[in-house]
Amino acid sequence: MSLFLKLIHIVNRKARKDIFFMTKRTYRSIKGYDFRNTIKEMKLSGKPCYFIKLDTTGLNRFRHRVVGFHLMEALFEGDHLVSTGRKKFVIMNPGEEFLSDYTSKYTGIAKEDILNGEDPFKAFRKIMQILGENFNLIGFNIDDFLFPFLQNCGFWACDMPYVGHSIDLMLMALSTMEPTQKFHNYQFKTIAKYFGADEPDVLDQMLNVFNHLIDLIPTGKNDVQVENIRRWKPSQGSSVPEYMIVKTNCGEISYNLKTMYWHETTDSIFDTIDINTLNEKICQKYGLNDIKEIAQVTC
Numbered sequence: 379m380s381l382f383l384k385l386i387h388i389v390n391r392k393a394r395k396d397i398f399f400m401t402k403r404t405y406r407s408i409k410g411y412d413f414r415n416t417i418k419e420m421k422l423s424g425k426p427c428y429f430i431k432l433d434t435t436g437l438n439r440f441r442h443r444v445v446g447f448h449l450m451e452a453l454f455e456g457d458h459l460v461s462t463g464r465k466k467f468v469i470m471n472p473g474e475e476f477l478s479d480y481t482s483k484y485t486g487i488a489k490e491d492i493l494n495g496e497d498p499f500k501a502f503r504k505i506m507q508i509l510g511e512n513f514n515l516i517g518f519n520i521d522d523f524l525f526p527f528l529q530n531c532g533f534w535a536c537d538m539p540y541v542g543h544s545i546d547l548m549l550m551a552l553s554t555m556e557p558t559q560k561f562h563n564y565q566f567k568t569i570a571k572y573f574g575a576d577e578p579d580v581l582d583q584m585l586n587v588f589n590h591l592i593d594l595i596p597t598g599k600n601d602v603q604v605e606n607i608r609r610w611k612p613s614q615g616s617s618v619p620e621y622m623i624v625k626t627n628c629g630e631i632s633y634n635l636k637t638m639y640w641h642e643t644t645d646s647i648f649d650t651i652d653i654n655t656l657n658e659k660i661c662q663k664y665g666l667n668d669i670k671e672i673a674q675v676t677c
Contacts (some may be wrong), residue, residue: 402641402642402643402645403594403596403641403648404554404634404639404640404641404642405553405596405639405640405642405648405653406553406554406556406638406640407654407657408549408552411553412654413545413549413550413553413595414596414597416543416544416545417545417592417595420542423512423514423542423543425510425512425513425542426451426453426462426513426514427453427454427515427516428449428450428451428452428509428514428515429448429450429452429516429517429581429584430448430449430515430516430517430524431448431517431518431581431584432444432446432447432448432527433445433446433447433448433485434446434485435472435476435477435484435485436484439523439526439529440530442476442527443470443473443476444470444472444498444527444528445469445470445472445477445481445485445487445492445495446470446485447466447467447468447470447501447505448580448581449465449466449467449468449505449508450465450466450581450584450585451464451465458592459516459585459588459589461582465579465581466505466508468495468496468504468505469491469494469495469496470495470497470498470501471492471494471495471497471498472498474493477489477492477493511542512541512542513541514542514543514544514545515541515543515544515545516544516545516547516584516588517544517584518546518548518584519546520544520546520548547566547569547584547587547591548566550591550592550595551564551569551587551591552564554594554595555569555572555591555594556634556637556639566583566587570583573586573587573590575590596648596649596652597649598647598648598649598650598651598652598653599652600628600651600652601651601652601655602626602628602651602655602656602659603626603627603659604624604625604626604656604659604660604663605625606624607623607624607660607664607672607675608623608625609621609623610622610623610632619634619635619636619637620635621633621634621635622635623643624656626647626651626656628644628647628650628651629643629644629645629647629650630644630647631643631644631647631656633669635672638669638670640653660672
């Protein structure tokens with residue numbers, strides 16, 4: 379279901395057997411982001427989640443403007459989100475001086491529709507009334523694209539309530555989808571294509587991607603004890619990465635020294651142990667400052 383190295387070129391049967399764990403989930407901790415707790419808080423808030431996408435005249439938040447605002451409401455049913463069917467698409471007119479011959483091609487919105495669009499300030503006020511206070515937000519590239527554009531386009535000037543909790547689909551992908559030859563960038567269209575999210579509406583694609591990514595997030599809470607670590611390389615060759623196989627009281631888990639992703643070696647170990655606690659225990663046991671230094675461990 380997720381992305382892992384399969385190394386199908388290996389012909390040695392033993393190597394094939396040992397490489398089995400690579401067909402399971404992978405995970406890399408991103409400092410400052412605990413998706414498991416954020417999702418838990420979203421559920422406990424009892425508030426709807428809103429998928430948001432912007433159409434802009436370009437990528438520079440200072441020179442370009444928002445011309446389209448896509449919004450979709452969703453609710454949790456168990457661990458997954460389901461659309462309520464409530465959607466909103468607002469076309470805004472930031473002024474003809476911000477439009478170019480490429481605007482329609484870039485956004486998919488006809489220039490005449492943009493010129494006939496709503497005043498951004500008034501449009502944002504309407505959107506604010508839909509979102510309500512401390513809403514849950516899900517978007518793509520929130521910190522470097524979504525929030526900066528909203529800030530520079532006056533969204534927060536509309537007395538916009540603070541976002542309660544937010545999930546960045548790009549960061550979820552970075553954390554759970556290890557780069558391979560088939561998957562080498564984290565553009566939304568690439569991730570959507572991988573998961574087969576081909577719905578006509580991009581908001582439905584975002585919902586589909588979220589529900590796939592949430593299944594990849596480790597949910598383990600149990601304490602873990604590190605027993606030993608061994609270095610392992612499935613075959614010779616500079617292109618084949620080395621792994622540190624960590625034996626714990628709950629089973630084995632493997633660390634890719636090249637990509638710095640954890641691999642689920644023992645079945646469902648991601649849903650048994652707490653990965654962040656594992657990182658801490660390894661650093662304490664072997665005197666490391668960061669889990670990235672694990673290669674220094676003498677096996």
